[in-house]
Amino acid sequence: MARMKLPGLVGGLGVTFKNMLKGAVTVQYPHEKEDPPTRARGVIALKEENCTVCMLCARQCPDWCIYIEGHKEKRPPRREGGRERTVSVLDRFDIDYALCMYCGICVEVCPFDALFWSPDFEYSEANIADLLHDKAKLGEWMETVPEPEPLEEGAE
Amino acid sequence: MIPTLAVEVGWGTTLALKTLIVLGLVPFGALVLGYTFLLKMMSHMQSRLGPMDPGGFHGWYQLIGDGLKFIQKEDVMPAKADRRVFALAPAVVVVSTFLVFVVLPAGPELVVSDLDVGVFYALAVSSLSVVGVLMAGWASANKFALLGALRAAAQLIAYELPLLLAVVGVVIQADSMSLQGIVSAQANGEIFGIGLIGNPFILTQFVGFALFLVAAQAELTQAPFDMPVAESELVAGYMVEYTGFRFLFFFIGEFGTAFAFSALAATLFLGGWAVPGLDNEGLSTVIGPAVLFAKLMAVAFLMFWVRFTYPRLREDQLQTLAWKYLIPIGLANILVTGALKVWI
Amino acid sequence: MSARAGDVEIAPEDLRHLADAQLNVELDTGDMVLNLGPQHPATHGTLRLVVRLDGERVIAADPVIGYMHRGYEKLTEFRTYPQVTTLINRIDWLSSFANEVPFIWGAEQLMEIEAPPRAVHIRTILTELSRIATFLLFLGEMGLQVGALTPPFLGFRDREHVLNLIEAATGGRFHPNFNRIGGLKDDLPWGWIGETRDTMRIVFDACNTLEDLLMGNEIFELRTRSIGIIPGELGAGYGVSGSNLRASGVDWDLRRDGTPYLAYPELDFKVWTHSDGDSYARYWVRLQETRESARMVIQLLDQLPSGPIMAKVPRIIKVPEGEVWTETENPLGQMGYYIFSKGATGPFRTKIRSASFSNVSILPWLLRGVYVPDVITILASLYFILGDIDR
C-alpha cells in the first residue's frame, strides 16, 4: 500500500479539514429515521390465532421471560357429525422485554408461526414494569412485521 | 467614548459602560467560540452535526441553555474540600480573563485603557489563572484534581516564557508595548516599500506567530497540551469536583481566555482592528470591532482545528518541547529580529 | 503487594523506558494510591486499577476485576446448547459472532457434524467482519485514550457500515446468535454481497484515514513508541495472545497455524508481526490486520460456494459424551472453549478461555515504572473488553 504521505502533523489537519467539508453521516433521530434492515430484531410480534399454547417458546427461552397461560375448551366439530374438538385457548402471553436478550430462539422454535420479529425498536418505557408486553400489545406489533426478503444468490 | 455619537458623558458613566462591555464580552466570547468551534466545527470534523434542535437554527441556543441548566444545578461541594478556596477558585480563573480585555483595542478609541505596557500587562494578567487552577485542584481534596492542578501549574509556568519571547519580537519591531501602538505600526508599516496591506507582523514575525500559537495552546490547556484536564486520564483534572455554576465559570474562563488569546494574537500579528489604507477614524471605529472579530475567529479556528485533531502529549514531553525547543527558538527569533532592527 | 506473581528477571534493555524515571530516585516523595476506576473513562467498562504513585510514576499497579462477572461458566451448565450461543455472544460483545464460532465448532466436533461449505464460508466472512468492526473501533478509540478527539468518531462512523452488514445478515448488530450446530440460521439476504464489497472499500479508506490522522502523527508516536513493551516470551507465559503477541514479534496466528478451522486454509493471507512489542506496534499490527481482514472478506466473497447452509441435524440437540478443546483466533486474541459433555442437551461444564483475561493479567508487570498517561496508553493498546475479562 504505497500512498503519498504528508508529515503526520499536517496530514492529520488535512483529514479533519476534509471531514469538515464532507458533511455529516448522522441523522437527526426523532425527525428523520433510518430504516433498520428487514431482519433486525427489534421486537417480537405475536399472531395470536396461530398460537396453540404449546409452551415451546417459554421452555426454550434462555431467560425465562415468556409467560404463557392457557386453558382448553371444547368446540363444535368442523364437519357435520364429526367429533367434538378440543382447542387450547391462550389466556396470557407476556414477554418481559426487560429480561429478553433478543436471541430469537422463541421465534425460531415456534412450530406454528405465531411469533415474528419486527424491526420496530421504539418502545422504551420510563417504568421497567411497562416493558412487560401482554398479548394485546404483542399483537399490535404484527402490523410492523415486514415481508421476508429474498435470499442472496447461491442460497438453497 | 465613541466620538461619532458626540455625546458628552461623564467619566463615571464611561467607566460603568466600559465595565459592562467587558463583563459582557467574556461570556459572549465564550459562547461564540464554544458554539462555533466546540459544538459545530468539532461536530462536522467528526462527521456529525452537533446539537440541531435548541433554538431552531442549528442549535444556536444549546450553550445558553446549558448555561441556564448549570445555574439551576445544585452546588455540590466535596465534604473534605477547603470550602472557601474551593468557592473562590473559579472566580480567580474568570477574573484573569476579564482583565485581559482591559487593554484589547477594537478600534481607534474603542479600548478600556490603552496602557503603555499593554502587552506586558495582558500576558501577566492572563497567567493569573494558574493560581485559580491550583486553588481548585488543591481545594477539591481529590487526587485526580490534585494531579491535574500540579500539571497545570508546571505547564503554565513552562509556557509563560515562550509566550513572552514570542511577543518580544513584535514589540521590537513595533517599537511599542502598547497594543494600540502595535496595531498602528502594522497598519502603517510597509513590506519592502509596499504599504498596500500594511505590515501584519505575521509575515515578518511568522516564527513568533507560530510560537505564540503553540504557547497559547498550552496556556489554554487545549489539546495537544490538555494534560491538566486530560479527559481519558484524569477524567476532568482540576475541574473534576465542580458542578453547576462553578463549573460554568470554568467553562466561561476556558473559552473566554481562548477568545482573549485569539484577540491578542489577531492584534499582535494580524493587524488588529485596523484596515490598511482606511484612515477615516469614524469608519474605523464602526468596522474595527468587526475586522478584529473576523481576524480573531481566523486565529481561533486554527487553535481549535489543532485541538480537535491532535492527540495529547505527555507532561514530560511537553516540558521537553517548551524548554528544549520553543524557548531557544524564541530567543533566536528575538536575536534575529533585534539584529535586523538595528542594521536595517 | 509483596512478591508479585509476575516477578521475573527483567533484562536491562526492558527498562529503557524507565531511564528517565530513575533520575528521580533522589527526589523521593511519599506515595499516593490512586484508584483508576471502576468508573473511569479509560477503562471502558468496570476495570479498576489500584495504582500506587510516586508523583506521576507508577510504583505498583493491581488490577481489580470482577465488577462485571456474570458467571458464564456456571450459566452454561444450566442451558442447552442453542441457548448457550446466546450467552457467549455477550462475552466479547464487540465481536460476538467470532465468540460463537469456537463453541459451535466444539459442539459440532463432538456431534460429528460438519457444516456445509456455504455455511462455513459465511461464518468466515462474518468472523472477519466482526474482526474489522472490533479493530475499527480500536483504531479510533486508541486516539481518544491518547487525547485525540476526532479519531474515535471516525472509527465509530466506519464501523457502523460493517455493523449494518452484520445486522442485515444476522438480525443482530451486536449479538447475532446466528450460528447453529451444523450450519447457520439463515442464508444471506439479497444484495448483501455487493454491499459488502462496497463496505470493504470504505474499510480500506478508513484505515488510510486513521493512519493519516493518528498513526502518522508525531505526537502519537511520541506517546506510544517504547511504551508498554511486552517481551514475546514473557507475553506467551502470561497467555497474552492475538495481535498483542504478534506485535511482540511472535509469528503465531491460529487462523494459519492452529487446527484448520472455518475457510482459512483456502485463503491467501499474511500474518502481520512487529518486532517492537510496544503500544505503537500493537496499533500498527491491528491496522494491518484490519486491511488483511478486508482482503480476506473480498476473497471469500469471490469463492462463496452455493448450496445449503444447514447440515442434517437432529431436532433435539444432544451432544454425545466426550470433551473437546477448540480455540480460534478472535479479534482480541485466542478464545477457546473446553466443552465437557455427558450426552445431555446442555454442556456438563464449559471452560471459557477468553483472550482479554490473559491479556490483562500482564498489567501488574507491564505498568511498573510507567507514568500515569502511559497507563492509559497501555490499557488502550492492549485492547480489552470487560465482558471478555470478567466473563
Place this chain on the structure above:
Amino acid sequence: MAEDTPPVHEGDGHEGDAPDAVIPPEAPVDAEPEPEPEPAEPEERAYSEAESELLARLEGELGDAVVDHADAYGTLVVRVRPDAWRRAAEVAKTRLECDFLSFVAGMDWQPAPREGDEESSDTSAPVQPTETTFGAAGSEGRFQVFAHVESTDRHWGVTLKTDVTDAAPSVQSWVGVYPGADWHERECWEMYGFTFDGHPSLRHLYLPGEFEGHPLRKDFPLLARVVKPWPGLVDVEPMPEDGEPESSETTAGSEEPT
C-alpha cells in the same frame, strides 16, 4: 495439531467411541466429505504424529508420573500425578516448547444434585446423567485441575490434568513456571476452593471478599434458577384429548426437560 493420522497409541478409550475427526492438514475443514475412509477401530482415537511426539517427550521426562493419556478430538490429554504437577509444567515449558499458557481451570465431575423431587419441578437445567463419569484420561475422584499449554513455535498444544483430593484440595502452583497462571489459579481457588501451593497471593479475583462458597462446584445452586418458577410449566389440568394442537404440544413438551 491436526496432523496425519498414523494410528499408534492407545488412549484410555474412555470416550473415544466416535469415528475419527482428525483432518489432514491440506484439506480444508469445510471441504466435501472426508476423502479418507474412517479409521477402522472406532473404540480408540488414534494419536496424530504431534501428539505421539508430545507424549513421548512427556513420558521421557516424567516417567511413571504420567498416569493416563488420551486424545480428545485432536488434542492430547495427559493426566499426571498430583505431586508431579509443577514438574509437568516445567517439562511442558522446556521439553515440549509449550511457552504459551492457555488456561488453568478446575473441574468437578460430580453431577449436580437435583433440586426438587418430581420430574416436572426440576427444570432448572438440561438433565445430566446422575452417575459420575470421568472424561478423557480419567480421574481419581471428584475434583481435577486441568490446564492447556501451547507452543507458539511448534504450534502444538497439550492438555494436562491432575487429580485433586476431595478432603484437602491442594495443587502445586504453576506461577513460577507460567506467570500467567496467577489469575487462573486465583479464579480456580475461589470457584472451586482448591489451594495452590506456592501461589504468592491467593486473593479473590472475581468475587467480593466476603463471598462464601465455591460457585463452580456442582453442589452450589444457581439461585436465579431456584427462586423463579420455570415459566414453561403447564399448570393447566391436562385433558386427555387428541386434538391436533395437543399432540404437538406433548411432543414439544417432552423435548427439553426429559
